[in-house]
Amino acid sequence: MGRPKIARKSTWVDMTAFCDVAFLLLSFFILTTKFKAPEAISVVTPSSVSSKTAEDQDQCLVTISPDGRVFISYSEEERRMEVVDDLNKRLNLQLSEADLKKASKAEFFASSLSTLKSFVNLPAEQRNGKSLPGIPCVDSTHNEVTEWIASTSSVFLGQKLNLMVKGDKDVPYPIFKNVIDAFKKNDQMKFQIITNQEPIPAGSPLSEKQRAGEKLSD
């Protein structure tokens, strides 16, 4: 009267396939991860329903910090040098060849034109957004952003330029107005505001349009 013997099966599971999948996913995520570029200053952008992603080439980015300081950065190193070179020649800033080289390494510009020489000579670790004064942009008579944009437009003349404004959501409007006035003065009528995406509110004309399958305008 023995009990029927149940064959003891091995419970060993082959983990190889599992392991393969895990590492495949891992390599995918490693390759697709883009580490955030060091930013001039941390800003919290406002949100909009726009779904167009920002281009990261040929850009001239004007960053406005929450306390209203203005920074300018360019995505390409040679552009930085050309813009600074143009400023130098036009306004006679007395920058040397070596200064221009250093300027091309600067991730952003955050000083008045008169102190640009000492700014580009700052060691990289001192060039952080917290302590620097920013580009003066107080009112329409004392607005150096205009000079920067003037040089930018002459450097990018006939080429694609993505002029962008990245402002903190708490920037007072007059500062933003000074920046767009600087654009207007240089006939840069087209620019982009960097925002975070937010969902389109239900029931609005835009969501109806989207449902109808129409192409949303930018």
Add this chain to the structure above:
Amino acid sequence: MADLGEGGGGGGHKKGPGVKKGKKLNTRVDLTPMVDLGFLLITFFIFTTTMSTPTVMKLFLPKDTEKPEEQNKAKESGALTIMLGKDRNVFYYEGILADNGSNFKSTDFKGIRDVILNKKKNTDPKDLVIVIKPSKDSKFRDVVDALDEMTINDVKRYALVDISEPEMQLINATQGVAPATPQQ
């Protein structure tokens, strides 16, 4: 670890008596820790990947013209002026501001959508133009939200204009603050 119990013995079936064989080494490697490590790293990369890529909102500015005949004209009946005040207050009036400020109304960002939609329903789409006037006390976010409202409500013609003095006074009176306190 990938098996339960059963010792480390490997797949041994009993050998008959007298059969002498060299001890077979089990070449099976337990991959469980490796899988663990793999998924741990995956979770790390998922969490550090910036999911929200920034989006852009395009804006085209009109050219400022001095000559009045070149300026864009807005029909009074189709105009809606939205003013942005302090602390996300929104003010609006239709057409031209009355001298006594009787058509000057106050709302907020939630209410302005209905105002725009109402206006849109009641006017000829050709004539509809919305004028956005941010005051000195408004924030960048308010301006972006107001512009966004134009996209949401599918308004084709809108303009960003400086605020005028009587409007500023009305806003200050409504908000109950002393006029134009400079910021910082």
